[in-house]
Amino acid sequence: xxxxxxxxxxxxxxxxxxxxxxxxxxxxxxxxxxxxxxxxxxxxxxxxxxxxxxxxxxxxxxxxxxxxxxxxxxxxxxxxxxxxxxxxxxxxxxxxxxxxx
Amino acid sequence: xxxxxxxxxxxxxxxxxxxxxxxxxxxxxxxxxxxxxxxxxxxxxxxxxxxxxxxxxxxxxxxxxxxxxxxxxxxxxxxxxxxxxxxxxxxxxxxxxxxxxxxxxxxxxxxxxxxxxxxxxxxxxxxxxxxxxxxxxxxxxxxxxxxxxxxxxxxxxxxxxxxxxxxxxxxxxxxxxxxxxxxxxxxxxxxxxxxxxxxxxxxxxxxxxxxxxxxxxxxxx
Numbered sequence: 001x002x003x004x005x006x007x008x009x010x011x012x013x014x015x016x017x018x019x020x021x022x023x024x025x026x027x028x029x030x031x032x033x034x035x036x037x038x039x040x041x042x043x044x045x046x047x048x049x050x051x052x053x054x055x056x057x058x059x060x061x062x063x064x065x066x067x068x069x070x071x072x073x074x075x076x077x078x079x080x081x082x083x084x085x086x087x088x089x090x091x092x093x094x095x096x097x098x099x100x101x
Numbered sequence: 102x103x104x105x106x107x108x109x110x111x112x113x114x115x116x117x118x119x120x121x122x123x124x125x126x127x128x129x130x131x132x133x134x135x136x137x138x139x140x141x142x143x144x145x146x147x148x149x150x151x152x153x154x155x156x157x158x159x160x161x162x163x164x165x166x167x168x169x170x171x172x173x174x175x176x177x178x179x180x181x182x183x184x185x186x187x188x189x190x191x192x193x194x195x196x197x198x199x200x201x202x203x204x205x206x207x208x209x210x211x212x213x214x215x216x217x218x219x220x221x222x223x224x225x226x227x228x229x230x231x232x233x234x235x236x237x238x239x240x241x242x243x244x245x246x247x248x249x250x251x252x253x254x255x256x257x258x259x260x261x262x263x264x265x266x267x268x269x270x271x272x273x274x275x276x277x278x279x280x281x282x283x284x285x286x287x288x289x290x291x292x293x294x295x296x297x298x299x300x301x302x303x304x305x306x307x308x309x310x311x312x313x314x315x316x317x318x319x320x321x322x
Contacts, residue, residue, distance in 0.1 A: 003110040003118050013218035015129050017211045022133030024207030052159045057250045058234035068262045072269035074176050078183045079276030085187045
């Protein structure tokens with residue numbers, strides 16, 4: 001027998017919460033993107049847990065696609081961050097209001 | 102709590118889970134509370150390794166390998182590249198980073214999320230049908246099962262994924278490209294360094310680019 005699924009789900013919930021709080025309290029854009037990665041990983045852990053629990057390959061496939069989307073998201077996000085920092089060195093999330101009318 | 106963990110698991114399983122969980126949570130806290138972004142990125146690697154261990158424990162060996170190769174090997178290295186490129190690898194004071202009202206609001210919201218997800222996670226959730234898109238056990242190793250499913254049932258999403266990656270690469274190149282002439286970075290970093298920058302660029306470009314460097318000089322003034 002292996003560990004009950006609720007342990008994994010609890011751990012994933014804790015990690016997701018830490019990521020969400022970090023996203024809300026930090027203003028460094030890079031750390032905010034890292035917190036988004038934390039939340040994605042918590043969701044991945046949940047997917048794998050349910051895949052095991054329901055004996056269904058779909059959960060693991062979903063994690064595979066989440067990984068790909070996360071990679072694309074990081075590439076584009078970091079590109080935007082580099083572009084913002086080039087205009088305004090030392091920018092935080094509050095400084096990125098160029099689109100404001 | 103310990104007996105609850107051991108009720109369904111063997112002792113090695115339980116020990117592995119506890120150690121991996123501690124590593125995951127410590128890394129996650131490190132990402133949020135480290136002052137230096139480089140340390141945050143290294144804490145993120147710690148979390149990712151812990152989650153890879155948990156994946157192995159849940160018989161998702163392929164995903165554990167991909168987790169380490171893609172996340173720890175590529176994504177975090179990309180983070181570190183950008184941190185070093187931007188030169189933001191210095192400590193920042195978290196205490197003055199935001200107002201206390203924002204922090205209190207964040208913690209309240211976070212705890213609400215935690216309670217909600219915990220209620221969902223530990224309640225009556227096993228209502229789904231089993232093995233709808235294919236069984237995880239039965240025919241071959243984990244990689245075989247995922248490969249079979251990925252290249253039959255999920256073939257179209259898989260191909261769309263490759264298109265997505267191409268779009269992301271093109272977007273990264275477009276976003277990170279330096280637009281000479283439209284940039285005002287040189288003005289912002291000030292006189293002496295700007296002149297050094299222009300001089301080094303002139304040396305790098307060579308003699309046949311006198312016109313562009315003259316334009317640069319003009320834009321600097």
